[in-house]
Amino acid sequence: MTNLNLRLSNINIMGKRTFNEIEKIDNIGSLYPTTQNYVFTHAESLSAKEFIPINCDVVEFVKQIERDKNIWIVGGNTILAPLLDNHMVDNMIIQIAPVLLGMGIPIFSQKEGLKRFYLKEVKKYGQFAELIYSKI
Template sequence: MAVYFYGCTTMDGYLADSQHRIDWLHQLGSVEDTGYDDFYRQMDVTIMGKRTFEEIQGLPDVEGFYQATENYVFTHDTSLPVKNYQPVAGDVVTFVKQLDKTKNVFVIGGNSLVGPLLDADLFDVLIIQMAPVILGKGIPLFTQKEGQRFYQLDEVRQFGPFAELVFSRNIEKDRKNSD
């Protein structure tokens, strides 16, 4: 199993504005302008928070989104209004650790899931696209506890106005720093 984050931030590191909106992202381009489709074909499971699900829920043809994967939404709701999405409650770290070890897991968003998974050192790959926007304040991508995690830069690509950085876990450097 490999755990991936794939998402877009502003130049100042925000996933969304302070009202949890990503209007700025939709103004810059679409998923077709990126390598997203190739990435998604490799995934077996998606995990997202309720706010991310609510953003997806408002898109046209929502039932067509993520139809090739098992999709879990961390929420207190016991059911969701869209087929193919399963509500999950509890600890995201425990949930990810119990998943089938042969599956690739795509953490879609947000920081309430990313932080605990970083704290538990469960991300294998971070694919971060940077949009040419500065918000000044908003919802940051990284909110984990203090602690160093080293990643190596594997690739830098440009998709239209977006810069995409692909990082993988640097196990050797983490091991040396924990000694």
């Protein structure tokens, strides 16, 4: 995530598979120091105190968040798909890195949700590419 995106994000939401990948990072607490970080999981606790375990429906959880807050969905389809299905995504910033993560975590399972967005901007940060989509 770029520094601009970190400044714009108030809340990070991810699934347990994504958390399992990033918890391997040294000093994980410094990864997202300015945001509230939630992990959707059945676990009652996590290995990093900066991440809060959540066990509820993602749509209902997001509905409870103040509308002026910016949420970054970190990771894949399990969290993103229900939000797309319920028209709860205004913008998507998809970052592509030249890294292979085994089987990977799918971003999208449904193609219909993507039809509601248009490619607004493409940015390059070194070896990273960032695609910015906005709601039509």
